[in-house]
Amino acid sequence: MLTVLLALLAGIAIGYAKIIPEKYSFLTGYVTWLGLFVLLLTMGVKVGSDEKVLANIGQLGIKAFILAFFSIIFSILCLFLLEKYYFNGQGNKNKAGEST
Amino acid sequence: MTWFIMATIIVGTLLGYSGFLGAYLNTLDQITTWALCLLIMGVGMELGQNREVWVKIKALGLKIILVPFCIALGTILGTTIAGFLLNLPFNESSAIGAGFGWYSLSGVLIAKMYNAQTGAIAFLTNVFREILAIFFIPIVAAKIGKLTAVAPGGATSMDTTLPFVTKAAGAETGLVSFISGAVLSSLVPILVPLLINLKF
Numbered sequence: 001m002l003t004v005l006l007a008l009l010a011g012i013a014i015g016y017a018k019i020i021p022e023k024y025s026f027l028t029g030y031v032t033w034l035g036l037f038v039l040l041l042t043m044g045v046k047v048g049s050d051e052k053v054l055a056n057i058g059q060l061g062i063k064a065f066i067l068a069f070f071s072i073i074f075s076i077l078c079l080f081l082l083e084k085y086y087f088n089g090q091g092n093k094n095k096a097g098e099s100t
Numbered sequence: 101m102t103w104f105i106m107a108t109i110i111v112g113t114l115l116g117y118s119g120f121l122g123a124y125l126n127t128l129d130q131i132t133t134w135a136l137c138l139l140i141m142g143v144g145m146e147l148g149q150n151r152e153v154w155v156k157i158k159a160l161g162l163k164i165i166l167v168p169f170c171i172a173l174g175t176i177l178g179t180t181i182a183g184f185l186l187n188l189p190f191n192e193s194s195a196i197g198a199g200f201g202w203y204s205l206s207g208v209l210i211a212k213m214y215n216a217q218t219g220a221i222a223f224l225t226n227v228f229r230e231i232l233a234i235f236f237i238p239i240v241a242a243k244i245g246k247l248t249a250v251a252p253g254g255a256t257s258m259d260t261t262l263p264f265v266t267k268a269a270g271a272e273t274g275l276v277s278f279i280s281g282a283v284l285s286s287l288v289p290i291l292v293p294l295l296i297n298l299k300f
Binding site for chain 2: 001003004005007008009010011012013014015016017018020025028029031032033034035036037038039040041042043044045046047048049050052053054056057060061063064065066067068069070071072073074075076077078079080081082083084086087
């Protein structure tokens with residue numbers, strides 16, 4: 001947990017300070033790709049070697065669908081309340097979505 | 101990108117299922133710790149390089165931060181309620197939600213720091229969120245409100261679902277969408293580890 005936060009802060013500092021010359025800034029993408037590749041592969045290995053997960057993959061999919069559906073519905077609800085009662089309530093001059 | 105992610109996971113799953121790596125699973129765990137640090141550092145570097153986001157936030161006013169804040173709140177509230185119905189503990193359901201649609205990152209974080217099963221649910225949930233968002237965005241923009249059309253995409257509203265927001269709700273909302281997605285993306289590597297480690 002602490003390692004993750006430190007790695008994140010170090011990354012933000014390196015990226016923000018522009019330590020890496022512009023010419024090599026594409027390397028940032030490769031760092032992320034390499035880490036992601038190894039982790040995706042091992043996530044697959046963990047799932048593949050876990051018989052309980054494999055046997056229930058259909059049920060996990062249904063759970064995931066319900067979680068995704070609820071996450072969208074409630075984020076729409078929260079943002080709708082903000083749009084209606086805060087952004088529109090301030091009058092059109094400050095309307096975030098339509099300011100020119 | 102999507103195909104690369106799917107192919108890598110499928111190859112990994114076949115490797116795991118075949119049992120070839122049985123004896124090396126512990127070594128693998130050390131390698132993944134390094135890979136996790138590398139990935140998170142890379143994510144940080146990309147976030148840090150995105151200086152223009154701060155310029156854009158200043159241009160629209162600081163209150164624009166309320167948009168991703170409401171989306172984060174609604175998302176975690178939604179997955180917590182769904183988790184309650186599905187008998188998932190709060191740390192799992194909230195951390196799954198805190199992926200905000202960034203399926204590659206949230207899936208591997210939870211699989212590495214918690215367990216494979218919850219990692220798989222997080223991955224699938226956030227894949228479904230991105231797919232469902234593409235269906236929801238035009239409907240929400242037309243029936244509910246243009247600004248609200250930023251909500252379904254979550255963190256993906258800065259890249260993969262951005263063109264759908266721009267098309268359905270206009271370029272101005274597209275700018276809000278980009279900022280919101282950038283803020284939510286920055287929250288993923290902080291909130292997911294934080295929430296999954298909560299114990300009651």
